[in-house]
Amino acid sequence: MLDMVIVGGGYVGLAVAVATKQAAPHLSIEVVEAAPEGVWQRDERASAIIAAATRMLDVLGVWQEILPEAQPITRMIVTDSRTADPVRPVFLTFDGDVEEGLPFAHMVPNVAMVRALRGACERLGISIRHSASATGFHAGSTSATLTLSNGELLESRLVVACDGVRSRLRDMAGIKTVRWDYGQSGIVTTVEHERPHEGCAEEHFLPSGPFAILPLTGNRSSLVWTERTADADRLVASDDLIFEEELQRRFGHKLGALTVVGSKKAFPLGLTLSRAFVSSRLALAGDAAHGIHPISGQGLNLGFKDVAALAETIVEADRLGLDIGALNILERYQTWRRFDTFRMGVTTDVLNRLFSNDIGPVRIARDLGLGLVERLPKLKNYFIQEAAGTKAPNNPRLLAGQAI
Known part of the structure; x- marks a missing residue:
């Protein structure tokens, strides 16, 4: 019998495995991944990693491997305008450091992150099963049985579901969700530009949704471009000339001519919050x-x-000789994480509804709010520290840069 099985071999699943095994080497841990071996190497996306998360990755021994491919965000600007506006006034700016030498975030290619975490798994003796998904889950009094798509049965004291927003494990455990669709899709791609970005990230609030320009190494940027779903599908299906023309209208000309160098993909956007993060022998993450x-x-x-x-x-439960899969242990994790997650879900929902429209009085009110934050340094510093995750009360040790 295994101590822990993690279903989902993305960065969250791999990080759970590495963090737990590093602190408790005697625990037997396996990762089950539905995708075939090597598929992760095709991921062209990049992600913003906040300062607290980089501290955790450093403790896990992978940040120094990731760092050469990471681009620090040295500054961020926020505008609120229409696509056709000739000038986009800047309402809010953030300096990039939360403390001396610590940027509030880095942009990291997903491939670099997964590669480093998989290498850590290999060094720690964590095996990864590929081309296998969970098709059955049964929680017993002392262990759970996981049925895989290849017919194998795995018995474990704890199963961790990191299998995505449409988690089959969550459904099999009977955990309900609160869910709604925004009618928007996020277009993700990578562009090259003539002039350097100097580490500056930009978020333009446009009537159809936010348009984020996130700096990568070299003269490249990652885009997260929100549009109404029908428009996003049309743009992704269009030829490169039309796509780049529409892109330039939103991106602007400050970095010169643009060239799309990554594939164009659109992902439907919505809000999904699990009503519970745990059940008997099961924990949800990511x-x-x-x-x-x-x-x-x-x-x-x-x-x-x-x-x-x-x-x-x-790890703390294991050190006390307690059952790591017992519901009363897992409820400590749920208590720790559920309120913060609910708060962030509500915040992003309100922000999207507030900024993804062109209603005159609403625009005036939100621009006044952005301007007020810009003129209050203490409030602005609070927001940047909050975004970086460095000053959150009751932070887990890893996020503070401390070993468990």
């Missing part, structure tokens, strides 16, 4: 527990916060 709008760039970072809290909960 998108299996919550899926939020990308307007704040916090989706993956919420998952890393889950990793830090869950690993600490498991």
